[in-house]
Amino acid sequence: MERKKNISMAVIKRLPKYYRYLNELAKNDVDRISSKELSEKIGFTASQIRQDLNCFGDFGQQGYGYNVKELLYQIAGILGLNKEYSTIIVGAGNIGQAIANYTKFERMSFNLKGIFDINVKLIGLKIRDIEIQDIDNLEEFIRENKVDIVILCVPKNRAQGVTDLVTKNGVKGIWNFAPVDLKVPNDVIVENVHLSESLMTLSYLLNEQELD
Amino acid sequence: MERKKNISMAVIKRLPKYYRYLNELAKNDVDRISSKELSEKIGFTASQIRQDLNCFGDFGQQGYGYNVKELLYQIAGILGLNKEYSTIIVGAGNIGQAIANYTKFERMSFNLKGIFDINVKLIGLKIRDIEIQDIDNLEEFIRENKVDIVILCVPKNRAQGVTDLVTKNGVKGIWNFAPVDLKVPNDVIVENVHLSESLMTLSYLLNEQELD
Structure with missing residues (x-):
């Protein structure tokens, strides 16, 4: 997983919110979601979402959207939640x-x-x-x-x-x-x-x- | 007291910190403080401090600095802490x-x-x-x-x-x-x-x- 250096605190502070929403979606067995749909739920613009997530790697696919569980797993990793x-x-x-x-x-x-x-x-x-x-x-x-x-x-x-x-x-x-x-x-x-x-x-x- | 409209959340979020530091100073009977001295304590730059406080009125005096208790009182008012x-x-x-x-x-x-x-x-x-x-x-x-x-x-x-x-x-x-x-x-x-x-x-x- 690539990760850009010098990620702003504003982006970092938004990550737990992505985690929280994706966790809810995964619990409800949602498999995939577009940045537009995610935007409506989370309240950030779709372009903000794409920009934020691009800081950490190449998630999502044109015309398909994000694989919810995969993205959740990646964000958990970025947040260090796969550690004890x-x-x-x-x-x-x-x-x-x-x-x-x-x-x-x-x-x-x-x-x-x-x-x-x-x-x-x-x-x-x-x-x-x-x-x-x-x-x-x-x-x-x-x-x-x-x-x-x-x-x-x-x-x-x-x-x-x-x-x-x-x-x-x-x-x-x-x-x-x-x-x-x-x-x-x-x-x-x-x-x-x-x-x-x-x-x-x-x-x-x-x-x-x-x-x- | 004048107050500019559309004060940014970043400034608003810093106000309680000013309140906290000024409260400490007042408790320690400090009468006045320059933006430079306040800057060393609070960790914002002196120019940031002057800019923040200017959003709410004309505090401080060239060459004298801020009257601690007066500024504390004003900030408490801005924060609505003079109400119940x-x-x-x-x-x-x-x-x-x-x-x-x-x-x-x-x-x-x-x-x-x-x-x-x-x-x-x-x-x-x-x-x-x-x-x-x-x-x-x-x-x-x-x-x-x-x-x-x-x-x-x-x-x-x-x-x-x-x-x-x-x-x-x-x-x-x-x-x-x-x-x-x-x-x-x-x-x-x-x-x-x-x-x-x-x-x-x-x-x-x-x-x-x-x-x-």
């Missing part, structure tokens, strides 16, 4: 617990291997058979186990410290729910979920509409 | 419960007024003094109470149905955690938090890095 990822959750508060309970991520091959917290009331409790460990064990755990992704759910004043610790010990991926921008080495990927900022965007748009 | 929003949560599963427990949103003036679920095991339980109600009460509740924002945490196959019900009864804002794209009337704002898509983006970037 070991994840741990640091911070077992509200969001940490919610993520820990979310089995959907396992089905996507993100396997939860550990949960860590500082709170003695939580340490020793189990979520889905995984015991919440003392955060003091975190460094040793990462050294002894392959951890691909740290799901960071600690308060903002703890987030950078945990980040420094885990990246120093070789973690390359951080899914960050703390409302801060983390400083990381160049080879570490951070994906932020800033819930407050999302809510503020909603508030802005509601407010703007009232002014119209 | 009534919210309800529909779907009291993992994410719904986590959001319900998150008091930070209250401090931002999003006030949780109700929680609804279909699950008889959850109905009647309380989260922070708010009783989880039967979803059958949802329509009546919205008719009798002002609800600005519905926080939608139901499974994907229920999301459009709930959306139709609440928008039909006048709700104008939906904070959507269900992994679907909702169809709504033109005057309804949807802000999506698609956790799986965020995780897939992280997976893509990790995978891409390995290929380099």
